[in-house]
Amino acid sequence: MPLKTRVVEDSSGKLVINPNQTLEIVADFFKETFQNxxxxxxxxxxxxxxKLNKPFTSEEVRKSLESLKKNRAPGGDEISGELLKYGTPLLHKSIANILNRVFEQHETININSGELIAIPKPGKPKGPPKNLRPITLLNTIRKALSIITLHRIRPHTEEYLSHSQSGFRPERSTSDVAWTHKWLAAKAKxxxxxxxxxxxxxxxxxxxIDRQILLDIIERIVEEDELRIIRFLLSDTVINTRINGAxxxxxxxxxxxxxxxxxxxxxxxxxxxxxxxKEVRTILPRPTNELEKTLPTEIAYADDVDFVGLNFVDTEEVQNTxxxxxxxxxxxKTEFTTLSRAGTEYKNTKKVGTLIGDEEDVERRxxxxxxxxxxxxxxxxxxxxxxxxTKLKLYRSLVKSILV
Incomplete structure (x- = not known):
C-alpha cells in the first residue's frame, strides 16, 4: 500500500484534499516532468x-531473477519478484525464448510500463507537487532484462568512464570522493x-537526458545487440500515477x-x-605548471561534479556546454571552495556527506x-x-554506520 499524500497545492497555491483532484494534480505535474x-x-x-547475435540464455535469465531483491512491490503486471525468482529452469527458458522472439520478429510486449508512487520528500513542506519524490514500480520481466543488459555492457562502460567518476561503479563509493577532497586539502597545505x-x-x-543523444553515445561504446536492447528499454515507457491508493x-x-x-x-x-x-574538458584552461598537472580535472559522484584547479572555472561556459x-x-547553488594552508572555512564544507576537515568531520559524526x-x-x-x-542490526545500521 503506497504512502498517502493527503494534501497537494494546485497551480494557484490553493490546498486540495479531494482525492480525485489530488491525483489529477500530481499526475499532471509528473507528466510535465517526464514528457517533453x-x-x-x-x-x-x-x-x-x-536475431540477436548473442541470444538471451536461460542462465542469464536465472541469474538476473536471482539477483532481484525480496519483498519489493510489483509493477503494473502485479507479478512479484519472488514468483519468478524461485521458478524452475523451464520458466527461465520460456522467458529467454520470449525475449529472443521480441528482437527476432520485432514483436512488442508490454513490459515498459511503470506505476509511479509519489511520496513526500523528508524535510520538505507538504503541499507543492515538487516536494514529492517519484518512486516507479517496474514490471518484473523488465527488471530482469535491465539486469542482463547491465551485466553485458559493464565492461564497455567501465572502460569508457574516467577515473574521476565514482558513482554506481563496482568497488567505488562516496569514500573515494571524500578522501580525494581530503587529499587535495593536504596537498594545498x-x-x-x-x-x-x-x-x-x-x-x-x-x-x-535526451534519449536520442544517449543512444548516439551508447552506439559508440557497446555491441549491436546491447544497443538494440537499450533502444527497446528506452521506448514506450508508459507511466501510471498512483496516489492515496488510487x-x-x-x-x-x-x-x-x-x-x-x-x-x-x-x-x-x-x-x-x-x-x-569530455566536451567540458576541452574548454577548461590547460595546466600551467607541474603542480597543476598532478591535480584531477574533476571529482564526480553521479551528478555531483566538482572541477579542480588553481583557479575557479568559468561556470557560464560549463553551463552552456x-x-x-x-x-x-x-x-x-554553485559552490566555490578554496583549499589553502591558512584557510579554515573549507574545513566545514560538506562533500557527499563528509566534512573536508578531519577534526570537524569526526566531531560531527x-x-x-x-x-x-x-x-x-x-x-x-x-x-x-x-x-x-535485531537490536544489534539496528545499532550497526543506524549508529555505527555514521562513525565508520
Whole structure:
C-alpha cells in the first residue's frame, strides 16, 4: 500500500484534499516532468527484424531473477519478484525464448510500463507537487532484462568512464570522493598553494537526458545487440500515477530522462554525463605548471561534479556546454571552495556527506551518532519483545554506520 499524500497545492497555491483532484494534480505535474513535447519518442526497433547475435540464455535469465531483491512491490503486471525468482529452469527458458522472439520478429510486449508512487520528500513542506519524490514500480520481466543488459555492457562502460567518476561503479563509493577532497586539502597545505574547487549543481539531471543523444553515445561504446536492447528499454515507457491508493487511468508516455526505477539507468546516466564532461574538458584552461598537472580535472559522484584547479572555472561556459546535452546547471547553488594552508572555512564544507576537515568531520559524526543512539534508547532498553540480534542490526545500521 503506497504512502498517502493527503494534501497537494494546485497551480494557484490553493490546498486540495479531494482525492480525485489530488491525483489529477500530481499526475499532471509528473507528466510535465517526464514528457517533453519538443522531443520525439524513441522507436522500439530499428532496421529489419533479425536475431540477436548473442541470444538471451536461460542462465542469464536465472541469474538476473536471482539477483532481484525480496519483498519489493510489483509493477503494473502485479507479478512479484519472488514468483519468478524461485521458478524452475523451464520458466527461465520460456522467458529467454520470449525475449529472443521480441528482437527476432520485432514483436512488442508490454513490459515498459511503470506505476509511479509519489511520496513526500523528508524535510520538505507538504503541499507543492515538487516536494514529492517519484518512486516507479517496474514490471518484473523488465527488471530482469535491465539486469542482463547491465551485466553485458559493464565492461564497455567501465572502460569508457574516467577515473574521476565514482558513482554506481563496482568497488567505488562516496569514500573515494571524500578522501580525494581530503587529499587535495593536504596537498594545498603541504605545497602552500590555493586549490580552487567549483562545485556545480545539476537540476534533476537524471530526468532531463535526451534519449536520442544517449543512444548516439551508447552506439559508440557497446555491441549491436546491447544497443538494440537499450533502444527497446528506452521506448514506450508508459507511466501510471498512483496516489492515496488510487491509480490515474490516463497513463502518459515518458520520452525524456533515464527510466525511473531501472537498475540500468544510473550507468546510462554516467555514460551520458561522461560524454558531456569530455566536451567540458576541452574548454577548461590547460595546466600551467607541474603542480597543476598532478591535480584531477574533476571529482564526480553521479551528478555531483566538482572541477579542480588553481583557479575557479568559468561556470557560464560549463553551463552552456552542458546545456547542449539538456543538462541544466543551477547557478545559484554553485559552490566555490578554496583549499589553502591558512584557510579554515573549507574545513566545514560538506562533500557527499563528509566534512573536508578531519577534526570537524569526526566531531560531527560523534554528534550525529549520539543523537541516533538517543533516539534508539526506547527500542534498545525498553523493547523487551525485540530480539537482541535485531537490536544489534539496528545499532550497526543506524549508529555505527555514521562513525565508520
Amino acid at each position: 513535447k519538443d522531443l520525439a519518442s524513441i522507436a522500439s526497433f530499428q532496421g529489419i527484424p533479425r 603541504k605545497e602552500d598553494v590555493e586549490i580552487k574547487i567549483t562545485g556545480i549543481d545539476m537540476s534533476a539531471a537524471f530526468d532531463t 491509480t490515474k487511468e490516463r497513463p502518459f508516455v515518458s520520452n525524456i530522462g533515464t527510466p525511473q526505477g531501472d537498475s540500468l539507468s544510473p550507468v546510462l546516466f554516467s555514460v551520458y554525463l561522461e560524454n558531456a564532461l 552542458l546545456h547542449k546535452y539538456n543538462l541544466l546547471v543551477n547557478i545559484d 560523534k554528534r550525529l551518532s549520539n543523537a541516533a543512539l538517543t533516539k534508539l534508547l526506547n527500542v534498545w532498553i525498553k523493547g523487551d519483545k525485540i530480539k537482541r540480534k
